[in-house]
Amino acid sequence: MSPDLNSPFRTKTVEQSIRDTEEPEHALRKSLSAWDLTVFGVGVIIGTGIFVLTGIAARNNAGPATALSFVAAGIVCALAALCYAEFASTVPVAGSAYTFSYASIGELPAWIIGWDLVLEFALGTAVVAVGWSGYIRNLMQTNLGWDMPAALSGPDAGGTFDLFAFLLVLALTAILVVGTKLSARITAIVVAIKVTVVLLVIVAGVFFIKADNYSPFIPPAEPQPAGGGLHAPLVQVLFGYAPTNFGVMGIFTAASLVFFAFIGFDVVATAAEETKNPQRDMPRGILGSLFICTVLYVAVTLVVTGMQNYAEMSPSAPLAEAFKSVNQPFFAGAISLGASVGLITVCMILLLGQTRVFFAMSRDGLLPRVFSVTHPKYRTPYRATILLGVIIAVVAGFTSLEKLAELVNIGTLFAFVVVALGVIILRRTRPDLHRSFRTPLVPFIPILSMAASLWLMLNLPVDTWIRFGIWMGVGVVVYFVYGRRNSRLAKAGQDAKY
Numbered sequence: 001m002s003p004d005l006n007s008p009f010r011t012k013t014v015e016q017s018i019r020d021t022e023e024p025e026h027a028l029r030k031s032l033s034a035w036d037l038t039v040f041g042v043g044v045i046i047g048t049g050i051f052v053l054t055g056i057a058a059r060n061n062a063g064p065a066t067a068l069s070f071v072a073a074g075i076v077c078a079l080a081a082l083c084y085a086e087f088a089s090t091v092p093v094a095g096s097a098y099t100f101s102y103a104s105i106g107e108l109p110a111w112i113i114g115w116d117l118v119l120e121f122a123l124g125t126a127v128v129a130v131g132w133s134g135y136i137r138n139l140m141q142t143n144l145g146w147d148m149p150a151a152l153s154g155p156d157a158g159g160t161f162d163l164f165a166f167l168l169v170l171a172l173t174a175i176l177v178v179g180t181k182l183s184a185r186i187t188a189i190v191v192a193i194k195v196t197v198v199l200l201v202i203v204a205g206v207f208f209i210k211a212d213n214y215s216p217f218i219p220p221a222e223p224q225p226a227g228g229g230l231h232a233p234l235v236q237v238l239f240g241y242a243p244t245n246f247g248v249m250g251i252f253t254a255a256s257l258v259f260f261a262f263i264g265f266d267v268v269a270t271a272a273e274e275t276k277n278p279q280r281d282m283p284r285g286i287l288g289s290l291f292i293c294t295v296l297y298v299a300v301t302l303v304v305t306g307m308q309n310y311a312e313m314s315p316s317a318p319l320a321e322a323f324k325s326v327n328q329p330f331f332a333g334a335i336s337l338g339a340s341v342g343l344i345t346v347c348m349i350l351l352l353g354q355t356r357v358f359f360a361m362s363r364d365g366l367l368p369r370v371f372s373v374t375h376p377k378y379r380t381p382y383r384a385t386i387l388l389g390v391i392i393a394v395v396a397g398f399t400s401l402e403k404l405a406e407l408v409n410i411g412t413l414f415a416f417v418v419v420a421l422g423v424i425i426l427r428r429t430r431p432d433l434h435r436s437f438r439t440p441l442v443p444f445i446p447i448l449s450m451a452a453s454l455w456l457m458l459n460l461p462v463d464t465w466i467r468f469g470i471w472m473g474v475g476v477v478v479y480f481v482y483g484r485r486n487s488r489l490a491k492a493g494q495d496a497k498y
Helices: 014-020 034-045 048-090 097-104 107-144 163-178 180-208 234-239 247-262 265-274 278-307 318-325 329-363 382-398 404-429 444-458 462-486 488-496
Strands: none
Touching (some): 014 097, 034 180, 034 265, 034 278, 048 247, 048 265, 048 318, 097 107, 097 329, 107 163, 107 382, 163 382, 180 318, 180 329, 234 462, 247 278, 265 278, 265 404, 329 382
16 A cells, blocks of 8 residues: 555555455456457447448548558557556456556546546447447338337437337346356357358458449548537647548548447456456457457458448448448348347446446445445345446436547547556556566557557547546546545545554
8 A cells, every 4th residue: 555545646555456356245256268258358349330430430531441540449459458458467356447547546546537437338338228229220110110109219319218228228237237157148149140240241242342442542631621619629729730531641530430449348357356367368358359359340341341432331330231232131131130239248248347347446435335245146246237227228218329429439548548557657666566468568558558549539529528527527526525535545544543
C-alpha cells in the first residue's frame, strides 16, 4: 500500500487485490479456459461493427481502402492489447482497467476509469440490444409478414418503447446470474453461427467480385461537408485540421469510426478472476481473439467492396445488400439471420464486463458492499447483475442509437490510455512482480498506444467530449461524496490511527 492511506491517490497492492479474491462471500468461481476467453473475445468483437459500419465507412470515408482502416484500428487495439495482456496476467482480478489502475496509479484514477467503464459497457449493451431488435423486426416483417406494433418498436422506429431490446437484456441477465460457464457454452454456440456467416460472406462473395469496383482503391480526397461548432471533430477545433473523406487521410477518418467494431476485446480482461490459469490464458484470449477478428474484418471488407461499388453500399446492412446487388437473396437472408443471432453474444459479454467492473468497485468499498456478495450456489455477483440488467433493459427500451456509438468509443479509448500509462508506472514501482506476459519494448509500446488512442479520440466530435466530460464530472462528485470515505483503503487508514 502507499504510505499515505488518506490520499485519493493511494494504491492497492497487487497482493492485496489477489487476497480479496479469496474471501468466501466475495469469491468468483474459476471456470474459464483460454478457449472460453477467445470465444468470449470473438463473440463480442464480431457484431455491430462488421455488420453495419463497413458500409458507412466505405460509402462516406474511405471506399475500398476501408480494409486499411480496419488494419489501422486493429493496430491501435493491438498496442492496447499488449498492455492489457501484461496487466491481466499479473493482476488476475475482476475489474479490468479499473483494477489495473488501482494497483498502479491510485484510487481516484481507478474510480474514474471504473466509472468510465460502467458507462461504456452499459451504453454498448443498450446500443447492441436496440440493433438486435431492429434485425428481428426486419426478419419478422420480411419473412413472416408480421409487423410489430409501432408503440413497441422503439424510438428509432418511431415508437415509444423497444420491447424486444428490453426482453433480450432481461433474458441475458438471468443467464449471467446462473454462471459464466453457462454463458461461455451459449456464447460458443452463437459464435460458431456468427463466424460461419462471416466465412460465408468471404467464401461465397469471392465469386462475385468485380475488379472495377476496386478502382480507385483509395478514392481522391474530398473535403468533409462544412460543419463546425459542437459537431466538428475536436482536432479541427484545437488545431484547425480539417479531416477529409477519402484519400489517405480518409482512411484514418474511417478508422475512428470502425474502431467501434473492435470494442470488446478488453472485456476479456474483466473475466480474469474467473479464469482457471489467468497467467497463461488471459494473454492468449485477448491477443488471439483480436488477431482472429482483424483478419476476418479485412477479408470481409475486401470482398464486400469488390462485390458492390462503394458509393452504392447500404449504410445499414452492407453485407446483406451486397449479395442482393448480385441477385443472391438466399445469402442475403442467411447473413441477416446470422447477424441477428450474433448480436446476442455481444450484448451478453458487454453486460458480463460491466457487472464485473461494478462488482470489483463494490468489493473495494467505492460502491455499496452489498453488491459484491456472490450467489451461494452459482458464485456470481447476482445482486449487481440483476440491478444493472434491469437498468440497462429499461435504457435499451427507451433509447435511440444516435450518438451513443461515439460515446462508447471515447470511453474505450480513454481506458486504453490509462492502462498503457499504468504499465509504465507499475514497471517502475514494482519491478519485482512476476509477469507471465511482458509487454515488449516498454515504455515505447505503451507510449505509442497512448498516442494512437489520443489521436482517434481527437477525431471525435466536440459534443461527444462534452457528454463524456459531464459523466466524468458526476463520477468525481460521487467519489468524494461516497467512495473516498467508504473505500477499504480509507478504513484501513482510519484503523491505523488507533
